[in-house]
Amino acid sequence: MNDIIKILQQNARISNTALGEMLGISAEEAAAQIDQLEKSGVIKGYSVIVDDDLYDKSTVYATIELKVTPQRDCGFDDIAKTIMMYDEVESVSLMSSGAYDLAVEVKGNNLKDVAFFVSERLATIDGILSTSTHFILKKYKEKGIFIDDEEPDERGLG
Amino acid sequence: MIDYDKVLSDKIKSIKPSGIRKFFDIAGTMEDVISLGVGEPDFNTPWAIRKSAIQVLERKHIIYGPNKGIAPLRNTISVHIEKKHGVKYDPDKEVIVTVGGSEAIDLTVRGLLDPGDEVLVVEPCFVCYAPLVELAGGVPVSVPTRIENNFKLTLEDFKDKITDRTKLLILPFPNNPTGAVMTREDLEPIADFLRDTDIMVLTDEIYSELTYGRKHFSIIELEGMRERTIYVNGFSKAYAMTGWRLGYVTAPEPIITQISKIHQYGIMCSPFISQNAAVEALTACDAEVAKMVDEYNTRRRYLVGEFNRLGLTCFNPEGAFYVFPCIKSTGLTSEEFCERLLFEERVAAVPGSAFGDSGEGYMRISYAYSLKHLMEAIRRIEKFLKKLENEKK
Numbered sequence: 001m002n003d004i005i006k007i008l009q010q011n012a013r014i015s016n017t018a019l020g021e022m023l024g025i026s027a028e029e030a031a032a033q034i035d036q037l038e039k040s041g042v043i044k045g046y047s048v049i050v051d052d053d054l055y056d057k058s059t060v061y062a063t064i065e066l067k068v069t070p071q072r073d074c075g076f077d078d079i080a081k082t083i084m085m086y087d088e089v090e091s092v093s094l095m096s097s098g099a100y101d102l103a104v105e106v107k108g109n110n111l112k113d114v115a116f117f118v119s120e121r122l123a124t125i126d127g128i129l130s131t132s133t134h135f136i137l138k139k140y141k142e143k144g145i146f147i148d149d150e151e152p153d154e155r156g157l158g
Numbered sequence: 159m160i161d162y163d164k165v166l167s168d169k170i171k172s173i174k175p176s177g178i179r180k181f182f183d184i185a186g187t188m189e190d191v192i193s194l195g196v197g198e199p200d201f202n203t204p205w206a207i208r209k210s211a212i213q214v215l216e217r218k219h220i221i222y223g224p225n226k227g228i229a230p231l232r233n234t235i236s237v238h239i240e241k242k243h244g245v246k247y248d249p250d251k252e253v254i255v256t257v258g259g260s261e262a263i264d265l266t267v268r269g270l271l272d273p274g275d276e277v278l279v280v281e282p283c284f285v286c287y288a289p290l291v292e293l294a295g296g297v298p299v300s301v302p303t304r305i306e307n308n309f310k311l312t313l314e315d316f317k318d319k320i321t322d323r324t325k326l327l328i329l330p331f332p333n334n335p336t337g338a339v340m341t342r343e344d345l346e347p348i349a350d351f352l353r354d355t356d357i358m359v360l361t362d363e364i365y366s367e368l369t370y371g372r373k374h375f376s377i378i379e380l381e382g383m384r385e386r387t388i389y390v391n392g393f394s395k396a397y398a399m400t401g402w403r404l405g406y407v408t409a410p411e412p413i414i415t416q417i418s419k420i421h422q423y424g425i426m427c428s429p430f431i432s433q434n435a436a437v438e439a440l441t442a443c444d445a446e447v448a449k450m451v452d453e454y455n456t457r458r459r460y461l462v463g464e465f466n467r468l469g470l471t472c473f474n475p476e477g478a479f480y481v482f483p484c485i486k487s488t489g490l491t492s493e494e495f496c497e498r499l500l501f502e503e504r505v506a507a508v509p510g511s512a513f514g515d516s517g518e519g520y521m522r523i524s525y526a527y528s529l530k531h532l533m534e535a536i537r538r539i540e541k542f543l544k545k546l547e548n549e550k551k
Contacts, residue, residue: 007456010529018533021463022456155196155400155526 004033005042009144012046049145060108061090061136064118065100067129076101079127088117100132111135173292176285177512181496185506192535193506194523197334199398199479201453204439204446207397211435223430225422226414227255227406231433234440235406239389242366245378247389247408254418255428259364259392259405261421264290266360266388266407267326269417271296275325280311281514282482284334284362299324302516305484308473309338313347326358329377332365335513335522336482337458337475342375349380359387364405365478367396367447370455372476385410393432395479396447397439402432454479457525457532464536465523468543479526482510486519488546496521502545503538 003023007014016027016034023030037043052059071078076094083104084092090105104122108114114135123131139147163171178195185191202208214220226232232249240246247253256262263286267277273295279287280301288298301316303309311329331340352359359377366374378384392405407417421427458481465472465483472483485495492509499505510517525532 003456007529011533014533017467018460018464022460022529024459153193153196155198155200 002037002042004030004037008034008043008046049142049147051147052139058110060111060114061139062106062108062114062118063134063136064104064106064122065095065132065134066102066104066122067131068101069127069129070101071127079125082125083122086117086121088113088121100130169293173289178285178508180512181500181506181508185500188500188504191500191504191506192531192538194525194527194532194535195506195508196524196526197480198400198526199395199450200526200528201398201450203398203402204443206442206446207399207435207438210438211431214431214434218434220430223427223433225427226253226418227428228430228433230437231255234437235408238440239408242374243376243379245376245384248411251411252414253406253408254414254421255433256392256405256407256421257403257425257428258394259362259390260286261425262390262392262405262407263287263328263360263362264294265417265420266390266409267291267294267296268420269413270326270358270388274323276321276323278316278319278324278327278357279514280316280328280330282309282333282335282510282517282520283328283330283513285512287328287330296325297323300514300516302514303336303338304516305473309333309336309482310340310344311348312344313351317351320355320357324357326360327352328360328362330362332363332369332374332477334365334478335480335508335510335517335520336473337478337480339369339372339374339475339477340377341372342379345375345377345380349377349383352386353382357386359383360390361387362390364390364392365395366391368451368454368479369477370451370458374477388413393436393439397436397443398450399432399436399439402435403429404432404436454525457527457529460529461523461525461532461536468536468540470543479524481523481525482517482520483523484520488543489550490546492518492521499539499542503542505535505538505542 004019007019007022016031020027020030068076068079070076080092080094080102083089088106088108090107093103095101095103106114106117108117118131118133122128141147182195185193232253232255235253236247236249256265267290271291271294275296276299277291277296278301279291279298280303291298299319301319303311303315316327331338361377363376378387378389388407388409390405390407393399393402458475461481462472462474465481469487470483470485472481475481485492488495492511496507496509499507508522510520510522513522
């Protein structure tokens, strides 16, 4: 994997100087490489990973499995694009599972919000055959970052 | 009441406890301390090795095993060294599997020294050599290396310290704490000189897999050096196996025959489960080691860059997992610097002076920590340096 991406995935707010040091290149060169990765579309954006227990306890996440009838000419794309336009939707993925076709991650302010979104917005879209909703109880790790505190370092001093 | 002072030997009472410990005992009682002190990997032992140990527990009878170590491991060690250095050791007569590299060092000095024999200890270095030499009745003679030579050992550094009692030269490269390495070109003049003497070499190559940019070169590869060298290595650092307690020593047969008696009576044999699992380390874990080395290298470059940016001159270490920045510009001794850094900014580092007088003016920073951890440490050190700067005005 590209080393810049590897480091940015751990910390996207790192300075160009530090990034350059880690890679053994100048800060300017690091900036130029990021610029290139952004322009070519490899880097789509930068986000923040939040511990909702500390930030907003009431936030609810759910994964919804959708069975979908593929459309003529565009397969699943059309329905996926319709779904992803909703603000509540965090991610949409096409799955290889035989049991369902699209996996949709939804974020809501509370349980009712999510339930309403599934029954009124998703289930009513043409071509969606069934929905199966799984509420997330606890996130331990997200995008490679530990949400809970890391375990204490018990190493010695050899 | 027993007067324990009278019961205990004068020799053991005269040995100082490890200087690395001091700060960490204090740091252990404080909250929110960022430590840069450890000398062991932050990675876990590769899964293949752990799995192999689990299988041993499930399927085998956990026995003592042969004194010198189980045959498959001795064979693998022999093949491994030959592949790396082109030097062959007889797995039956020239290899002992030890309880970590430390036991290997202890066996060597106890096997070689008579009372009053002198040992050249290249400094700065890991804290165990001089005390073990003293316990074996020998006299450690410190040989400081210098920053001008990137902390490499030169012939001039030790030539004048040789007497008719000099028996052994301890060569600890890649070096803890400096990260210095010795190349073929650096070792040749030393070997040229030693070939005309009866001085033996103990080469401690525990960090040999952790080098950056160039492959490690061992003194045993040079002509005439295998016969006058005791080669020590282990699994702790390269394979992240510190808790498995496994190292090894290879040397010419007459030496192994004698020192294996110390191992036989004092230790009996190294841990059986660890030995079985270690075969897997040497045969199937090159990719895991390469991945760890890659990650260490990123951290190393980052720290060298940052310390130089902060004005704590840091030479470019090519091995181990330590950087050794110079703190002389602050006007503090390394003890004072590290103590204030700990109490004022809650960063724990080891003062260079813990590794010998020639380490004074430096501190040892371990990068066996995540980049996130290291970046927070640098932020605190930068704050501390600004504070020192303001005090001067």
